[in-house]
Structures are given as C-alpha cells and as structure tokens.
Amino acid sequence: MSTDRRIVLFDLFGVIARHQRPGALAEMAARCNAPADAFAEAYWACRRPYDAGQWSASEYWAAVLRWLSHTADADTVEELRLAAIDSWSRVDGRMVAYVRSLRDVAEVALLSNLPSDHADAFRAAQPWLRDLDHVAFSGKINAAKPDPAAFCHCVVAMRAAPADFLFVDDRDENVLQNSGPVGRVGNSVRPTRSGQDDPVGAELGQRLTGGEVTVPRSDAVDVHIRRLHPGGGLHSHLQPQLLHGLPRQQ
Numbered sequence: 001m002s003t004d005r006r007i008v009l010f011d012l013f014g015v016i017a018r019h020q021r022p023g024a025l026a027e028m029a030a031r032c033n034a035p036a037d038a039f040a041e042a043y044w045a046c047r048r049p050y051d052a053g054q055w056s057a058s059e060y061w062a063a064v065l066r067w068l069s070h071t072a073d074a075d076t077v078e079e080l081r082l083a084a085i086d087s088w089s090r091v092d093g094r095m096v097a098y099v100r101s102l103r104d105v106a107e108v109a110l111l112s113n114l115p116s117d118h119a120d121a122f123r124a125a126q127p128w129l130r131d132l133d134h135v136a137f138s139g140k141i142n143a144a145k146p147d148p149a150a151f152c153h154c155v156v157a158m159r160a161a162p163a164d165f166l167f168v169d170d171r172d173e174n175v176l177q178n179s180g181p182v183g184r185v186g187n188s189v190r191p192t193r194s195g196q197d198d199p200v201g202a203e204l205g206q207r208l209t210g211g212e213v214t215v216p217r218s219d220a221v222d223v224h225i226r227r228l229h230p231g232g233g234l235h236s237h238l239q240p241q242l243l244h245g246l247p248r249q250q
Contacts, residue, residue, distance in 0.1 A: 024087030
C-alpha cells in the first residue's frame with residue numbers, strides 16, 4: 001500500500017560519500033604493530049554489533065585488540081577510534097549537490113550503517129545532512145542493514161508506506177533480501193559492473209516527476225543514480241527490495 005509520497009532513501013558510503021580511504025586500515029594496523037591482514041580481519045569481524053549500536057566505541061576497539069592479542073589501553077583505543085572516523089569522512093560534492101536537488105521533486109532520506117560516535121562526527125562535519133527529510137544511522141537506531149528493522153525504522157519515522165520508497169544502495173546484501181512476510185520498499189537501485197546503460201534514469205524520472213530527470217555529468221563520472229560510486233564507472237539497475245517484516249512503532 002502506498003500513500004502516494006515520493007521518497008528516495010539513500011545509502012551513504014559508496015553512494016553519496018566515498019568508501020573508506022585507501023590505506024587507512026594498514027595505517028591503523030601499523031599504529032598498534034599488527035599485521036595489516038590480521039588487523040583488517042579483526043576490524044570487520046567485530047564490526048556488526050558496533051554498527052548496530054550494541055557496542056560502544058571502546059567495547060568495539062577492545063574486541064579488535066583482543067582479537068589481535070593486544071592490550072586495549074585507553075590511548076590506543078582513542079587513537080584508533082579517531083583514525084577510523086577520519087578514514088570514513090570523505091564525500092563526493094557532486095553527489096551531495098545532486099541529492100539536495102532531488103528535494104525539488106521528492107522527499108530525500110538517508111539510511112547508513114555507521115556507529116554512533118562516527119555518526120556524531122559525520123553530522124558535525126556535514127551540515128548538508130540537515131537539509132534532508134530524515135537521517136538514520138545504524139548506531140543511533142540500533143539496527144544495521146540488511147536487518148529489516150533498519151528499513152522499518154525509516155518507514156515508521158517518516159510515517160510512510162514501504163511502497164513510497166525508492167531505495168538506493170551499492171551493496172547486494174542490502175538490496176537483495178530474502179523473501180518472507182514482507183513489506184516492500186518500492187524499487188531498489190544498486191550499482192553493477194555492467195558497461196551497459198539501462199533505464200534507471202527514466203524510471204526515476206517517471207516515479208518522481210512523471211517525466212525525465214536531468215542528470216548532472218562530469219568527465220570523470222556520471223553523477224547520478226545510474227552510476228552511484230563516484231570513482232568506479234558503475235551503473236545501476238532496478239531490483240525489488242524485500243523486507244522480512246512490517247514496521248512496528250517502538
């Protein structure tokens with residue numbers, strides 16, 4: 001069921017913001033005298049409860065350092081915490097401008113997997129977030145994609161219906177859910193490494209305006225939902241977004 005609203009729900013990293021700065025994990029590994037591969041394994045293996053607001057920053061970094069058989073002293077934890085926040089701080093200004101421009105024809109929201117302390121720093125550094133209709137960071141809502149609760153939070157918080165949403169994300173696991181007793185978040189868009197164009201621009205235009213969408217372009221990147229990742233020559237195509245559960249107000 002739709003309320004006939006037009007809501008575009010964006011992921012953040014790999015879509016509007018850039019992925020983690022290359023070399024950042026190796027630099028953090030060096031700070032605690034750990035092999036880069038082992039550090040990266042610990043960094044990601046321990047990440048889920050941190051993203052979902054179940055662990056604080058100190059609990060997360062203590063777990064990472066224990067994984068590496070290192071002592072979690074306060075100075076090292078804080079140094080790693082600040083380095084990690086900095087490594088996820090880059091945005092693509094062209095995509096920020098594009099997202100803001102969509103508010104002329106739609107409501108625009110953000111749903112990102114980001115720990116609470118990262119979210120605080122990102123909000124402070126990125127005032128454009130205040131222009132969006134809703135911003136949800138996983139560490140603040142205690143649910144991380146692809147957990148249906150993360151999507152349901154946005155549906156409930158915006159007092160919308162799942163079918164009102166066009167969801168834009170760069171990760172397969174977030175746009176290709178297993179089926180279940182579902183609500184459906186409109187259509188979903190994800191990048192693919194196919195070199196062929198597809199009708200996403202036209203589909204978005206029809207959904208948002210009843211016509212075509214003007215696509216900002218540059219020599220380096222097609223700055224548009226058709227190519228979400230700002231440096232990789234990526235295109236996108238529509239996929240259905242299925243959720244496991246219906247939204248519940250908490």
